[in-house]
Amino acid sequence: MKKLFLLLLLPLQLFAQKFTPAEIAAYQAQAKKVNIIRDKWGIPHVYGKTDADAVFGLLYAQCEDDFKRVELNYIEKLGRMAEVNGESAIFNDLQIRLLFDSTEAKADYAKAQPSFKKLLDAYAAGINYYLYKNPKVKPALLTRFKPWFPLMWTDGSIGAINTSDLTIEELKKFYTGDHSPTAYVPVIKDQHSGSNGFAFAPSMTESGNSILYINPHTTFYFRPEVQMHSEEGLNAYGAVTWGQFFVYQGFNEHLGWMHTSNNVDIADMYAEKITKTDKGLFYEYDKKKLPVTQKKINISYLEGTSLKTKTFTTYFTNNGPVMAMREGKWISLKAKNRNAQSLVQSWIRTKAKSFEEYQKAMDLKANASNNTVYADAQGNIAFWHGNFIPIRDTKYNWSDVVDGTTSATAWKGLHNVKDMVHVYNPANGWLQNCNSTPFSSAGKNSPIKANYPSYMAPDGENFRGVAAVKLLSRPVKYTIEKV
Template identity: 45%
Template sequence: MNTHNEGLSRRRVLGGAVGLTAGAATVAAGLPPAGASAAATRTAPDLARCREQAAHVTITRDDWGIPHVVGRTDADAVFGMMYAQAEDDFNRIERNYLVSLGRLAEAEGESAIWQDLRQRLFVDPAALKRDYGRIPGWLRRLMQAWADGLNYYLATHPEVRPRVIERFEPWMPLSFSEGSIGGDIERVPLTQLEAFYANRSVPMTDEERGLLFREPRGSNGMAIAPSHTRNGHALLLINPHTSFFFRSEQHVTSGEGLNAYGAATWGQFFIYQGFNANTGWMHTSSGVDNVDEFAETIVTGADGSHSYRYGDALRPVTTKTITLSYRTADGGRARRSFTTFATHHGPIVREADGKWIAFALMNRPVEALQQSFLRTKTRDYGDFLQVAGLKANSSNNTLFADSKGEIAFLMPQFMPVREDRFDYRKPVDGSDPATDWRGLHTLRSLPQAVNPRNGWAFNTNNWPWTAAGADSPDAADYPRYFDQAGENPRGPQAIRVLSARRDFTPQTLIAAAFDRYLTAFARLVPGLVAAWDGLPDGDQQKANLADPIGLLRDWDYRWSAESTATSLAVFWGEALWAPLTQAARDAGMSMWDYLAERATDAQRLTALEAATERLRQDFGSWQVPWGEINRFQRNDGAITQTFDDAKPSFPVPFTSAQWGSLASFGARRYPGTKRYYGTSGNSFVAVVEFGPRLRAWAVTAGGASGDPASPHFNDQVERYASGNLRPVYFYPEDLRGHVERRYRPGN
C-alpha cells in the first residue's frame, strides 16, 4: 500500500492502526483517583488560573437565552463557550464524551459494553494523549481552555453531579473532533461485533439489515449566488436534520478574530454549522463511500497465533487487549477485557463467510480538530479551501457562501483513491494488494460545484450529480465510490424551489425551506388512484375506498396542520413501505423507486385499507387533521424522552423528510401514545445574507436551554413549527434592548 501519497502515513489514514498498535487502554482516564472525593476533584483545577481567565470573558444572554461569548483571546472565548454550554445542558456534554471515549457503560451498565468496545477499537486514550503532546501550541491552548471551562463550571456548581466524568482533561476533544452525529464508526453493526468477540451467534437486527424504516438522517443546505438574489448578496440556508437538542446555538467572538455564530455540538469548542461576518458553512451528511471493509484470509498457527494473507506473504495479525469498565446493577464497578485483532486495513469487527472483516475509516483526530476550528475563522472561499486541505472531513458535504459573492458545493475531503473495478460497497478481498487504499484524492479531483453558472447549489443528502442543476458534476467523470446514496425525494423538491425564481431574498429563501410540496406523494398517489380506477364497478373494495380515494385525488400534495389528506397519505405510505422493504432491497432499488414502479395495485389498495382502519382505531375517524397527529412535545431535559398524549404538545405541520418535505419532522408513535412525536429533523435553521453588513435569522427546536425550569426551554416552539425565524443579534448594536443578563463565568 502506498502510504506516502500527499504525506499521509498509514497510522493517520487507517482507523485501526491508531487504536490497535498502542498499549493497553487506560480504563480510568479522566476519572478521579481511587478514594478521591467528587468535591476534591472539582476543585483540582488551578482555580486561580481559571478565575483569571474568567475575568477576560463576558457572556451575554439575549432575550432567547442564546449566549454571546466574548473573550480577549481565542482561548478565553473557548473557555466561556464551554462554560455557557455546561450551563445550558451539562448532561449532554458529558454523555457525548462518554460515547466518544468508549465509556458509556460506566454510566449505563453492561448493555453498553459493545458500543464502548466498538469505539475503543478506533479511539485509544493513550494514543490521543500522545497526539496531544505533539499538537501546535495554539491548539493546545484552546484544548486547555476547553477543559478549564468545563472544570470551572463544575467547581462553581457543586450541585451538578456528573454521572462519570468528574474532571475533564485537555486531550479529550481529540476523541470527538469532527462534529457529526455518530460518524463513521456507527457503520459497524454491534450485533456482529458482539458475535465475533464473544464467540457466539448473535443475529443481526432488522434495523442493521435495513429492513426497518429509518428516519432519513442528514440535512439540507442551499447556497445562492448574488446573480439570483434581489439585493445582489449571497445567501445561505443552514438546515441540519439531527436529533433534537443535539447542538447548542451560540455566538463566540474574541480579540484574535474569532466571530462565529451557529450550532455547536454539545461538548465541542467550534461552531459546526454556521457563519462569521464573511463566510458561512453548512454540512450535510454525504453518500460517499469512504469507509471500507476488507475480507481477510486468516491462517492460525499451531501455537494459536493468527496471520493473514497479503499477496504472496503472511503477515501477523496485530493483537491488543482492551479493558472496559461498566456499572453493575448495584451501582458498583466491574471490568471486562477483550483481546482484539487488526490488520493493516483496520480493526477486525466481524466475521462473514469464513473471513475476518477489517474496517477502514478516517482516524485523523488532530487534523479534524484543526479543520473544524480553523474554518470558523476563514474570510473567503480561498481561506476555506486552504483549511479544507487538511483533508480531515470524511462524512460531510459542505454548502458554502461568502461576502465576496462566491458559493460552492464541496464533497468530503477525506477520499481514499481506489481501483474502481472493485465494488467497495461490499467487503473486498484484503489478500489482494490491489484493493488497498492508495493515498487520498486531491481536492481538485473531487466532484464539486464552485460558482456555478445557474446561480445556486444545494444538497439534501442526495447524490452530487444534481447539486447545481445543469452545472453539476457529471457522474461519468468520477469513480462510482463517490456516491452510494442516490437520489431522494428532497432532491427534486430542492431543484423545484431553487429554479422557481432569480430574485431570492432572505424571506423567500426561508419560504423555500418550508415549501409544503411533498414530492414523494406527488409521485406515488397517482398510482394508487389509478389502481382504484381499475377496480370493476360493484367491487366491495372500490366502494369502501371511494371517499379516501376522492380525498387523495383532489389533494394538492401540500402539507398543513389542517390537512386530512396529509394524515391519510402518511399512514398509507407507512403501511405500503413496511411489507416491501425486503423486496426493494433484493431488487437493488430505493424504496421510493420500488413503491412507484414495482408495487402492485393490490398492495397499494390494501395499504390504503390498513391506513384508514388505523386512523379510525386511533382517532375515531379516517379524516383527521395532520396537526392533531403530528406533535412537538418537550416534557423534561432527558436525553431520551417519555411522551404522553395527556400532556401538552404543539402541532407541527411539516412531515418526515421521507416524503420529500424539505422541512423535516421525524415523528412516530411511542409506547402508550396514538399521536406522533418528533425527535429529529429540523433542529436548527438559519438563513444568512452576506451583504456589507451581515443579516441572519434563525430558530432552534424547543429552546436554548435543557433546563425545564428555564423560560428558554420551550420558548421557540411556535416559531419552529411555523418557520417564523427570529432575527439573529450578530453585532453588539443588535443586542441593545435584547439583553437578558450579562456576566462573567463563575459570577
C-alpha cells in the same frame, strides 16, 4: 453583562472536585478575560480576549445550559457508556475502543501546535471551572475533563462513526465466540428528513448579495445556537454540537458554511485469511504471513451499584480492527473515524476571511462525514461533496467486502479537493444539497456522474432533492424571507 469571576467560598468545592489551588487560580485568571452575554432568547454571546478565552467561555456556557448532554457525548466517545448504563452497552463501548484509540489521542495532544493546544486546554478548563463553581452538579461519570478528550471526537456530527455496514451484533457475536450465521438486514435510511442547505449567488437575490440558507438542527437536545468572539480575529455565529469548542455550521463577517451528511465511501471491509500455528495467529498479505496484533481491552460496566470488568482479546491486521466474521472469514475495517486534522480543520474554517482561505481549510482533506454548502460576502457560492476520500482501485466493488490479502486493495492516499465532486459559482446562480446526490446540486450545471469513481458519490436522489431542484429552477429573485 455577565462576567465570570472566581469566588473562593467553600473549601468543600475544592475537595469535592479535587481541583488544585494552582488549577483554580488559572481558571480565575482566564475567567476574568471572558464575558458571556445572553440575549432575550438565552443565546450565549461569548467574548474572550483570545481564541482560547472564547473557547473557555463557550464550554462554560454550554455546561450552564446542559451539562448532562456535554458529559454524555464524551462518555460515549470515550467508550464508557457501560459504566453508566450497565452491561447492555458493553459492545457499543467495545466498538468505540476498537475505532478510537485514547493513547493516540493523548499523543496528538502532546504534539499539537502550541496555539491549538491552548484551545484544548481551554476546553477542559471551561468545563472543569463550571464543575468547581457548581458543586451541586453531580456528573454521571466524568468529574474532571481532560484536554485530549476533543481528540477522541474530531468531527462535528454526533453520529459520525463509520463502520461501513458492520454491525454491533456482528461485533458481539465475533468477540463472544458465536460464529453461527447472521442474516444480513439492510439499513434503510430515512430519506424524508435530514439536512438541507441552499446557496444563492448575487445574480439570484434582490439585494445583490449572496444568501446562505443553513438548516442547523438546533433542537435543544442536539445543538445550541451560540456566538464566539475574540480579539484574535474570531467572530463566528451558528450551531455548536454539545461539548465541542467550534461552531459546526454558521457564519462570520466574511462567509458562511453549512453541512449535510452523505454516503461517500470512507470505510472499507476486508476479508482476512487467518492461519493459526504454534507461534500464534497470522494473516496473509501479498503472499506473506504476518502476525495478527492482539490487544487486551477492558470494559467496565455497572451492575447494581458496583463496577465489574470484562476483558476482551481483540485483533488487528494492517487493514484495521477485526469487527466480524462472514462466511467463515474474519472481517477487518479500515476507516479514520478519529482524525486530529479534522478537529484542526473544524476550527480554522470558522476564522476564514475569504473563499481562498476556506479552500485552504478544505485542502486539509479531513472532514470525513460532511458535504459543505458555502457562500461569502464577495458573491461566491460553492459545494463540496465530502472531503476525506481515499483513493482506491476502481475495479473493486468498495460497497462490499474486498480481499484483504493483497496490496491491490490498499488505500493509495487521499483524493485532492480538485478531483472531488464540487461546484464553484455555477451559471444558474444556486446550489442545493438535501443529503442527496451531488449530480443535481446545480441543476443543469451539476457535476457529471461519469467523471467520478462510484465510491466517491454513491448517494441517490431523494424527494427533498427533487423538490429543491424544481423550486429553485423557477425564475425568482430571492430575499431572506422568500428563501
